[in-house]
Amino acid sequence: MAAIFSVLLIVLFISFSSFQASPTNSRLFREYIGAEDTGVTFSDVPVNQNIEVHYILSFAIDYTSSSKPSPTNGYFNVYWDTENLTPSAVSSFKAHHGNVKVAMSLGGDTINKQHVYFDPKSINSWVSNAIHSISDIASKYNLDGIDIDYEHFRTDPDTFAECIGKLLFYLKQQRIVSFASIAPYEDDSVQPYYLALWKKYGHLIDYVNFQFYAYPKGTNVSQFLKYFETQNSNYEGGKVLVSFGTDKSGGLSPKNGFFEACSNLRRMNKLNGIFIWSADDSKKDGFTYELQAQSFLADSK
Numbered sequence: 001m002a003a004i005f006s007v008l009l010i011v012l013f014i015s016f017s018s019f020q021a022s023p024t025n026s027r028l029f030r031e032y033i034g035a036e037d038t039g040v041t042f043s044d045v046p047v048n049q050n051i052e053v054h055y056i057l058s059f060a061i062d063y064t065s066s067s068k069p070s071p072t073n074g075y076f077n078v079y080w081d082t083e084n085l086t087p088s089a090v091s092s093f094k095a096h097h098g099n100v101k102v103a104m105s106l107g108g109d110t111i112n113k114q115h116v117y118f119d120p121k122s123i124n125s126w127v128s129n130a131i132h133s134i135s136d137i138a139s140k141y142n143l144d145g146i147d148i149d150y151e152h153f154r155t156d157p158d159t160f161a162e163c164i165g166k167l168l169f170y171l172k173q174q175r176i177v178s179f180a181s182i183a184p185y186e187d188d189s190v191q192p193y194y195l196a197l198w199k200k201y202g203h204l205i206d207y208v209n210f211q212f213y214a215y216p217k218g219t220n221v222s223q224f225l226k227y228f229e230t231q232n233s234n235y236e237g238g239k240v241l242v243s244f245g246t247d248k249s250g251g252l253s254p255k256n257g258f259f260e261a262c263s264n265l266r267r268m269n270k271l272n273g274i275f276i277w278s279a280d281d282s283k284k285d286g287f288t289y290e291l292q293a294q295s296f297l298a299d300s301k
Contacts, residue, residue, distance in 0.1 A: 001056035018208050027051040027297045028273030032058045034080030041084045041092035045279050046287050048294035053100045056147050057085055059108035060137055061116055069111050071119040074129030078137060103145030119154040120163055125279045129167045135176050146171060149183040165201030172204060178203060185211035198235055208235045209275050213245035221261045225251040238266035241273040246279040246289060259296055
């Protein structure tokens with residue numbers, strides 16, 4: 001079976017080598033949802049009709065569904081809030097909002113308070129298993145896109161790049177998903193993996209959900225803009241989105257000038273969109289900053 005998939009991927013790569021990532025939308029808003037079991041639903045979250053909105057289900061993980069989860073070599077299971085974020089809820093949400101798309105994120109930081117590791121047994125076996133399981137989830141949930149958010153690794157950057165690159169290639173060529181994103185952050189144990197992926201397969205990646213909230217708390221506007229330029233250079237030619245967290249994480253907060261920084265980027269024609277971690281954390285405050293971010297993006301001035 002693995003050999004058949006290897007041949008198929010080679011054929012697809014040859015036929016699909018001219019593919020280019022689709023252009024971004026400067027009025028793009030994205031948010032992760034479902035990772036923390038706070039009961040957040042699609043009916044809770046805001047949707048401004050004048051922008052493009054992506055909600056990203058978090059997470060699908062290639063670990064077993066047990067009290068002591070372990071890696072499954074590419075067989076993904078759904079770990080987001082399946083009680084509230086159901087396939088029918090996704091379909092209803094999209095049917096009521098023509099400007100909304102829903103994606104899923106792979107990996108994440110932890111599962112049952114232990115790190116989630118990217119831990120393939122081999123490139124071909126992991127890709128083959130991932131293609132099957134991800135395709136099934138995407139079909140069941142009527143999903144539009146995929147996001148890569150692994151943060152811990154038990155392999156080398158080149159293996160990660162090949163596994164994820166081949167997976168994205170197949171999913172997009174077969175139109176199982178229409179867009180893909182990655183979610184790196186500035187750390188020597190993380191960034192090399194995503195840069196290796198970007199170097200070889202960046203043409204398959206539509207958005208870079210860079211975790212600017214992983215920078216230190218107290219980041220100011222000037223520092224934030226420097227961080228953005230650094231990452232814009234690292235992911236040259238890509239659509240790097242700016243971000244903040246509503247979970248008391250670091251980076252530049254809305255209270256300290258996030259939207260001022262966004263205004264500066266927009267004047268320089270470099271604002272590719274905004275994403276937030278996460279809807280689960282924002283529910284208790286009535287999605288104050290989501291509403292502000294969406295309104296900001298809808299304002300074309």
